[in-house]
Amino acid sequence: MYLTQEKVADYWRDGYVLIENVFNEREVAAMLSEVEKGHRVATTQHDAADTRGRRARLAIWHEIGDDIWGAASTCPRVVNNVRVLMGEETAFFHGKVILKEAKTGGSWEWHQDYGYWYDQGFAAPRMLSAFAALDPCTRENGCLQVLRGSHKLERLDHGKVAGQTGADPTRIKQIESMFELVYCEMSPGSVLFFHSNLLHASGPNNADYHRRAFIMCYNALANPQFTEKKTSGQIPCPVSADDAIEKMAESILAV
Numbered sequence: 001m002y003l004t005q006e007k008v009a010d011y012w013r014d015g016y017v018l019i020e021n022v023f024n025e026r027e028v029a030a031m032l033s034e035v036e037k038g039h040r041v042a043t044t045q046h047d048a049a050d051t052r053g054r055r056a057r058l059a060i061w062h063e064i065g066d067d068i069w070g071a072a073s074t075c076p077r078v079v080n081n082v083r084v085l086m087g088e089e090t091a092f093f094h095g096k097v098i099l100k101e102a103k104t105g106g107s108w109e110w111h112q113d114y115g116y117w118y119d120q121g122f123a124a125p126r127m128l129s130a131f132a133a134l135d136p137c138t139r140e141n142g143c144l145q146v147l148r149g150s151h152k153l154e155r156l157d158h159g160k161v162a163g164q165t166g167a168d169p170t171r172i173k174q175i176e177s178m179f180e181l182v183y184c185e186m187s188p189g190s191v192l193f194f195h196s197n198l199l200h201a202s203g204p205n206n207a208d209y210h211r212r213a214f215i216m217c218y219n220a221l222a223n224p225q226f227t228e229k230k231t232s233g234q235i236p237c238p239v240s241a242d243d244a245i246e247k248m249a250e251s252i253l254a255v
Ligand SMILES: O=C(O)CCC(=O)C(=O)O
Pocket: 096, 098, 108, 113, 142, 143, 144, 200, 201, 202, 213, 215
């Protein structure tokens, strides 16, 4: 379950690494139940229009919380791998559920997460996202796409692209042939860990099944944020017992 030095080297070369079966079927089922019926997702949702006029929907928060989302964000299978990848102690930054609904879910335009996190005042791109698939993620339902190795470009200029913050589209056209385009097809429970300067995007959901995902974002403990502080402060991300999320999943599914 923990990443080998070889996988860590892959992450620094490619800007991402995939781990299969981080969350088991019951844990994924409990997260989906909380997507559909839970308070957090229901009360924190908003839309961001894409360039095709479709809407990408997400629910976002900055507190770890005492629910299945908190249990996933502090799960050692995630947090300890984040620490291994970063090579330093980490703090929780935010969590977001991406709700790319069947037939209607919109695209995410090309961007680097640090492209806009920089504007939120973070000193350095010592930041990482862990994308957990809750449904099968396929090309048909708009799986994540990455430009392999593009984190090495370092931060590009970002601006408004439709209702989203995206990388400069002219620059994307210029650099895209330099990198391999990878469609990250994933099975539920797998987690893609990716660097905050990795260029990524995703297409619309044209399939008749949803593409929902939970993205957990982390910042190096020693990486200060100068402005727009939404986080509860730079404290080490707590690490739960390994079975904490499984126990929480069972109590959700028992209701
Ligand atoms: O879920 C996706 O396809 C991409 C979401 C994303 O890139 C983001 O929230 O920054």
